[in-house]
Amino acid sequence: MAIAWKDGDTITADKLNGSQVTFSSTDVETGATTTQPDGALTLDVNGDLYQADAGKQDLLVSLKGLKGDKGDTGVAGPAGAVGPAGKDGLGVKSGTINEDKNGAVTGATLTMSDNSTVDLTLNKATS
Incomplete structure (x- = not known):
């Protein structure tokens, strides 16, 4: 599904459902042509979300630096095994x-x- 995203558009589940999301290790900011179909989404390793449009990647939103609320502290794990005894000191x-x-x-x-x-x-x- 191709969506013509515009500045100020809200990304919703309805708009994203059915879109193709891919993860790329290449820098899509170079403007190189893409083989993704129009409307396909690419999330690069820098946290930037792009959408293919007419063979190019258009930046939708930069996700880097966005953080949610800190969650509750998890339960402590079990204690590790006791290590071997150390070497006796000199007397x-x-x-x-x-x-x-x-x-x-x-x-x-x-x-x-x-x-x-x-x-x-x-x-x-x-x-």
Whole structure:
């Protein structure tokens, strides 16, 4: 059914019923000829609605940016599965106090549960 749409026309169900609606990934704004029959509608990926008329696409309405009212929040989905346990952290297996040649404590060496070591340096507190 061919409808000669004009500025200010209201799109109604009666006017749209029976019209052919197609979705196009091509830019119909280029003015390229169309193989759609007169009256056929094309909604492009930009949200613009066109109607074929004499082998060309005429812009009817731009639908981009139109939004309806926000709907109610949906019901929360089920909880996901519990993931695997994480790797155990390191602990201190042993420690050694380090002294200088005069017997003053200068630091410590900690041996971790994976046998790696961590050196600690001690500084004399100032008052």
